[in-house]
Amino acid sequence: MARFWDIAVKNFKIVIRDRMYLVMLIIMPIMIMLLVGLAFRGEETIKYRVGYINNDTNPLSRASEFIESLETPLAEWNMADMLTMQQYSDLSKLKEDFRLGNIKGGLIIYEGFSDPTPIKPANVTLFVDESDISAAANIKARIMIVSQLLFNPQALQQAVYIKSPDEPISVEFSAMNFMVIGTLTYAISIISFSTALSFAKERQSGTFSRMRTTPMSTMDLLTGGLISNVAVSLLQATLVFGTAYALGFQPMGATDMDKLVNMLAAFAVTAILAVAFVGIGLVLAAFAKNEDQAVGISWMIIIPMMFISGTWFEPTDPTMNTVAHAFPATYANKAVRAILARGAPLASMYSYIIALVVYAAIAYTVGVFLFRKKTA
Amino acid sequence: MPTIETANLTRKYGDLVAVDHVNLKVEEGELFGLLGPNGAGKTTTLRILCCLLTPTEGTARVGGYDVQKDAAEIRKIIGVCPQETTMYERLTGRENVELIGKMHKLPKTELRKRTNVLLEKMELLDRANEHVRNYSGGMKRRLDIIMSLVHNPQILFLDEPTLGLDPAARRVVWDFIEELKKEKKTIILTTHYMDEADMLCDRVAVIDYGKIIADDTPEQLKEKIGAGDVIEIGFSGDAASVIRSLEKFKFVRKVSKVQGHLVIVAEAGVTRLGEITNTLRDSGCSIGKIAVRQNTLEDVFIHLTGRRLGE
Numbered sequence: 001m002a003r004f005w006d007i008a009v010k011n012f013k014i015v016i017r018d019r020m021y022l023v024m025l026i027i028m029p030i031m032i033m034l035l036v037g038l039a040f041r042g043e044e045t046i047k048y049r050v051g052y053i054n055n056d057t058n059p060l061s062r063a064s065e066f067i068e069s070l071e072t073p074l075a076e077w078n079m080a081d082m083l084t085m086q087q088y089s090d091l092s093k094l095k096e097d098f099r100l101g102n103i104k105g106g107l108i109i110y111e112g113f114s115d116p117t118p119i120k121p122a123n124v125t126l127f128v129d130e131s132d133i134s135a136a137a138n139i140k141a142r143i144m145i146v147s148q149l150l151f152n153p154q155a156l157q158q159a160v161y162i163k164s165p166d167e168p169i170s171v172e173f174s175a176m177n178f179m180v181i182g183t184l185t186y187a188i189s190i191i192s193f194s195t196a197l198s199f200a201k202e203r204q205s206g207t208f209s210r211m212r213t214t215p216m217s218t219m220d221l222l223t224g225g226l227i228s229n230v231a232v233s234l235l236q237a238t239l240v241f242g243t244a245y246a247l248g249f250q251p252m253g254a255t256d257m258d259k260l261v262n263m264l265a266a267f268a269v270t271a272i273l274a275v276a277f278v279g280i281g282l283v284l285a286a287f288a289k290n291e292d293q294a295v296g297i298s299w300m301i302i303i304p305m306m307f308i309s310g311t312w313f314e315p316t317d318p319t320m321n322t323v324a325h326a327f328p329a330t331y332a333n334k335a336v337r338a339i340l341a342r343g344a345p346l347a348s349m350y351s352y353i354i355a356l357v358v359y360a361a362i363a364y365t366v367g368v369f370l371f372r373k374k375t376a
Numbered sequence: 377m378p379t380i381e382t383a384n385l386t387r388k389y390g391d392l393v394a395v396d397h398v399n400l401k402v403e404e405g406e407l408f409g410l411l412g413p414n415g416a417g418k419t420t421t422l423r424i425l426c427c428l429l430t431p432t433e434g435t436a437r438v439g440g441y442d443v444q445k446d447a448a449e450i451r452k453i454i455g456v457c458p459q460e461t462t463m464y465e466r467l468t469g470r471e472n473v474e475l476i477g478k479m480h481k482l483p484k485t486e487l488r489k490r491t492n493v494l495l496e497k498m499e500l501l502d503r504a505n506e507h508v509r510n511y512s513g514g515m516k517r518r519l520d521i522i523m524s525l526v527h528n529p530q531i532l533f534l535d536e537p538t539l540g541l542d543p544a545a546r547r548v549v550w551d552f553i554e555e556l557k558k559e560k561k562t563i564i565l566t567t568h569y570m571d572e573a574d575m576l577c578d579r580v581a582v583i584d585y586g587k588i589i590a591d592d593t594p595e596q597l598k599e600k601i602g603a604g605d606v607i608e609i610g611f612s613g614d615a616a617s618v619i620r621s622l623e624k625f626k627f628v629r630k631v632s633k634v635q636g637h638l639v640i641v642a643e644a645g646v647t648r649l650g651e652i653t654n655t656l657r658d659s660g661c662s663i664g665k666i667a668v669r670q671n672t673l674e675d676v677f678i679h680l681t682g683r684r685l686g687e
Contacts, residue, residue, distance in 0.1 A: 206462040210523075213426045213456040214479035215448065 046316045048135045049084045050105040051094040056113040062150065063109045069146045083142055099344040101334070104128060104135040107143070129342070132314060133178075180244040181336045182311045184266075185329045187236040188273050189305060191229050193298035195281025199225065200294035203285075203375065218372050226278050226364070233274030237267055252343030262339045265346040269335050269353065276328035276360035282367025286374040305329055328363070331356040377440060379404045379531060379562040380425065384434035387420050394420040396586035397434065402579075405560040407553070409577030409594075411567060411673060413683075417586040418566035419459055422535050425564070426456050439531055452480070455529035459536045459566075461516040465509040469500055469519050472508060473526050480527035487526070494522040497552060514545035521549065525556075532556065534565045538572060550576060570673040582677060589680050597676045604629060605645030606671045609638045610664025611656060618659040622652065632678055639678055641671060 050070075056063040073081045086103060088094040097103045105128040113123045126143060128136040202208040202221075211221060241249070241263070251266070253259035280301065288294035306312060308320050309329035315321055324330040335352040338344035346353075380402035387395040395417045402408040410418045423429040425438055427447035436443045438450045463472045470491060477487040495501040498518040508516065521537060534553070538546040553576055556563060567573050573580050574594045581591040590597055604627075611618070615633045622631045622640060627648055629641040638656075642648055645668055656663055678684060 206458060206460050207464060209428055210456065210458055210462045211479065212428060213451060213454065214476055214527075215451045215481075216479045217448075 046134075047082055047084050048104040048139055049086055049102070050107055050139055051086050051088050051097060051103040052107040052109065053088050053091060053094060054109045055111050056109050057111065061113060063113045066109075066113075066146065066150055069150055070142060074145065074149070082138055096348075098127070098129070099338065099342045100348055101129070101338055101342065101344075104132060105139045134314075134316075178337070178341065179312075180240065180249050181333060181340065183244075184237055184240045184270065184336070185273070185309070185311045185333055186306060187240060188233050188270060188332075189277055189302050189311075189329060191233060191274055191277040192281040192284065193295070193302060194232075195225060195229055195278050196284035196288060196294040196298045197291060199282065199285035199371065200288045200291045204290050208375065218375065219368075222282070222368055222371065225282075226275065229278045229281075230271050230274045233270050233277075234267060237270040241266075251340045258343070261346065262343070265339050266336050269332050269339075269356065272353070272356050272360050273328055273332040276356065276363045279360065279363025279365070279367035280328075282371045283363070286367070286370035309333060325355075328356055328359045331359065378402055379406075379440075380408075380436075380438050380564065382421075382425075382434065382436040385421065385424060385431050385436050386433035387417075387424060387429060388432045393586050395424070395431075398583070398586070398588050400581060400588065400591070402562060402564060404562055407557050407563045407565065407576060407578045409565050409567060409573040409580040410583055411570075411573045411580050411677070412583035413568055416583045418583055419535055420586075421583070422456075422533050422564065422566060426454060426533055427451060453530045455524035455527065455532045457520050457524040457532075457534045457537055459539065461513070461520050463508050463516065463519060463523065466507055468505050469495065469508055469511065469515075470504040472519060473522050476523045477526045482527055490526055490528070491522075494525060497555075498522055499548060514541050517541055517545065518548065521552065530562065532561050532563045534563060536566055536568070538567070538569065546572075570677075574673050580673065582673075582680060584677075584681055590676065594673055597673060598671050600676070604641055604643040604671070605668050606675050607638075607640040607642055607645045607649065607652065608665075608667045608669075609640070609652070609656065610636060610666075611638055611661045612636070612664075613656070613659060613661030618656055618661055621655050621659055625651065625655075630679055632682055634678055634682070634684055639675065641675065641679070 052067060054063050054067070067085050067087075070083045071081055071085050085107075088097075091108070094103070094106050098106050105126065108125040110123050110125075126140070128139045130136045199208075202211075208221070212218070251259045251262050253262050281298070284297045284301065285294060288297055305327045306329070308315050308324045309327040310324065310333045311329055315324065331352045335349040335356065338349055338352075339346060378401040380400065382398055382400045385395055385398040385400075386393065398417070398421060400408075400421075410421065412418050420429065424431050424436055424443060427443050427450050430444055439453045441449045443450060464475070467475070473491045473494070474487055477491065482490070491504075492501065495504050498521065500515060500518055500522070503511065503515065508519065511519065517537070517540070521534070524532060524534070537553070538549050541549065550572070553563070553565070557576075557578075565573075565577065577594060579591070579593050580597060581588050582597070583589070590600075592600070615638070618638070619631045619633065622628050622638075625642075625648070627643045627645075629643070631641075632639045640652060642652070649666070649668070653663060653666070674684065
């Protein structure tokens with residue numbers, strides 16, 4: 001028998017006799033497939049909330065009919081009722097809800113909206129959340145189709161003339177803006193892996209025992225690990241934002257000072273997220289018997305988290321969105337995207353930030369407790 | 377008061393008793409050897425004394441402190457060189473040494489000075505700024521010892537400090553330990569090298585299956601099994617019968633059968649070889665290699681357990 005065949009048989013035996021390999025190679029792919037399937041199974045029934053202000057007071061105006069048509073299914077176009085229109089009287093309130101992510105778009109209808117003139121000026125302003133690619137495309141398409149059906153069904157030409165907003169509320173969110181924050185979250189999530197691995201390595205190599213023969217306490221070791229990891233996370237954030245900036249990324253904010261404050265806020269959220277991931281890493285290190293197990297278990301947490309916490313894309317299924325709250329990345333993604341991509345003030349993100357702080361505190365405390373218990 | 381004292385020290389892992397009611401007393405400035413085969417309980421005993429393990433039963437005091445109640449105090453006064461080379465591979469030798477010094481809060485200038493002195497003594501100064509992963513096994517072992525000494529501890533635990541070293545590197549370590557003895561440090565050294573224990577230790581405890589089976593100076597231990605020569609004879613035949621015959625001689629102190637050899641402790645053994653070999657032939661045994669030597673601690677172990685240390 002050829003040597004390579006003996007090696008192959010030997011490797012196969014090792015794989016099927018090691019539960020960690022089995023989980024990594026067999027269970028993980030199945031789990032990821034399930035998660036992706038669950039996350040996107042609700043795509044056809046999703047509804048986007050769009051805010052509107054109707055300034056067309058003419059009794060003969062067709063603005064109300066337009067709004068109503070946006071909400072109803074279009075059987076001839078095979079389109080479900082995908083928009084929920086929410087009326088606002090105050091433009092600033094509409095803008096605030098948009099920044100907070102409560103609505104995916106804003107529509108401002110001007111006076112004389114349905115007045116037919118040969119050369120039309122713009123009669124609506126539309127802004128959409130370009131960071132949600134699916135929402136942006138669907139909202140725009142729906143408005144164009146409905147306007148055409150209502151106002152100019154015979155000629156295939158645009159009937160509603162859309163104007164860009166006057167202020168940077170709808171500054172184009174590029175796909176990069178979305179991915180910058182995703183990339184940052186992904187980078188920080190690796191801290192749970194590196195924490196688990198480094199502590200498992202310390203235990204396995206005996207350096208942890210050696211250090212425990214000195215006056216160093218376990219808390220010294222854990223705190224040192226926390227500090228170094230938070231420092232690493234800030235370095236990661238600097239590198240990610242620096243690279244993105246070089247490629248055209250701009251944080252949102254009305255003034256330069258606002259932009260600076262928003263960037264600093266993003267760094268603060270990054271640091272809190274890093275603490276949460278160190279906590280998760282410590283929990284994993286407590287359960288891992290060696291370095292190999294630490295690596296395997298870490299990826300079993302990180303990869304599913306990336307799929308359902310909105311790191312690379314927003315899950316559309318409500319159940320999976322609920323499950324996503326089990327991961328700290330979910331809160332960080334929502335907060336940092338709102339701050340940097342929509343210019344939401346830091347204070348408005350308090351619910352996500354408080355949730356993240358509480359999560360980080362609990363994760364770190366549990367991690368420390370378990371690690372100390374396992375290494376006592 | 378002894379610097380190190382244990383009373384009925386016991387450590388169990390399930391049904392396995394790794395350390396079995398061990399009673400030890402080590403005086404200040406003494407170099408105490410814990411001698412035994414692999415798995416005898418030497419390292420477990422040391423790990424308890426270093427506060428890395430808690431005893432299942434019994435007590436242990438190090439420097440007057442209880443290992444279970446005063447671990448923080450003990451850690452300030454001990455230095456530990458573990459059995460496995462244990463250091464951060466991606467730090468330099470100097471960084472590893474200084475890290476331990478920093479854990480002991482040594483002032484910066486003192487730490488730098490002491491690090492240099494120790495690196496020089498162990499012939500590592502010229503490689504001090506290289507990453508440890510580039511070191512040979514012997515260099516790492518020497519660095520391990522430096523790391524255990526950088527803070528000038530009162531009590532030093534050396535767990536198999538020369539394990540795996542070549543003869544030249546062993547000699548460097550032995551010389552260094554001799555120097556430490558002169559500094560009147562209390563040292564506990566575990567080893568399964570007879571010559572090492574014999575040469576270095578003021579006192580030796582022999583441990584087997586977790587129990588202390590002898591505790592005395594190397595000279596006294598050897599004296600107990602009888603002064604004289606040790607004759608090793610490779611043979612095949614009826615061991616019980618030949619041992620009975622040999623034990624009738626007054627000059628024979630002790631006869632054991634170990635791994636196809638007869639180990640005979642005899643006064644003036646060289647002059648008695650003829651009588652011994654004749655006895656073997658008369659008993660119908662065939663005789664192989666014959667060696668005559670002075671008795672060693674290995675013979676003490678054989679005398680006490682009927683086995684060699686390596687078995």
